[in-house]
Amino acid sequence: xxxxxxxxxxxxxxxxxxxxxxxxxxxxxxxxxxxxxxxxxxxxxxxxxxxxxxxxxxxxxxxxxxxxxxxxxxxxxxxxxxxxxxxxxxxxxxxxxxxxxxxxxxxxxxxxxxxxxxxxxxxxxxxxxxxxxxxxxxxxxxxxxxxx
Numbered sequence: 001x002x003x004x005x006x007x008x009x010x011x012x013x014x015x016x017x018x019x020x021x022x023x024x025x026x027x028x029x030x031x032x033x034x035x036x037x038x039x040x041x042x043x044x045x046x047x048x049x050x051x052x053x054x055x056x057x058x059x060x061x062x063x064x065x066x067x068x069x070x071x072x073x074x075x076x077x078x079x080x081x082x083x084x085x086x087x088x089x090x091x092x093x094x095x096x097x098x099x100x101x102x103x104x105x106x107x108x109x110x111x112x113x114x115x116x117x118x119x120x121x122x123x124x125x126x127x128x129x130x131x132x133x134x135x136x137x138x139x140x141x142x143x144x145x146x147x148x
Contacts, residue, residue, distance in 0.1 A: 031098075
């Protein structure tokens with residue numbers, strides 16, 4: 001009993017770090033791309049969209065991280081519940097699985113069509129780079145206006 005009285009805080013912090021490390025390991029092991037958007041893929045897509053809409057606002061980024069963590073926990077909880085209801089063979093089957101590969105973009109377009117387009121518009125890559133630079137300039141101008 002004296003051991004618990006002396007080391008209770010360290011035990012709690014140690015348990016918390018163990019659970020956090022396990023959570024991070026599960027997310028790192030899980031597939032990040034899947035054609036059916038199973039597991040953490042849905043959460044990751046939402047996270048990327050939220051971060052891209054934040055425009056470097058710190059509070060928005062923190063909110064997106066917290067929402068993504070909650071989404072990941074929900075996926076883990078739902079997978080465990082599905083396992084209890086015999087929908088999955090293992091508790092981790094809802095987020096650790098063999099991913100279905102994404103369809104190749106070349107299947108949407110014929111190679112002849114792509115070559116024809118590139119012959120007709122050879123400067124497409126340069127135009128995209130110009131548009132990216134214009135977008136960055138516009139964002140910088142908007143940020144300068146908002147700070148003034």
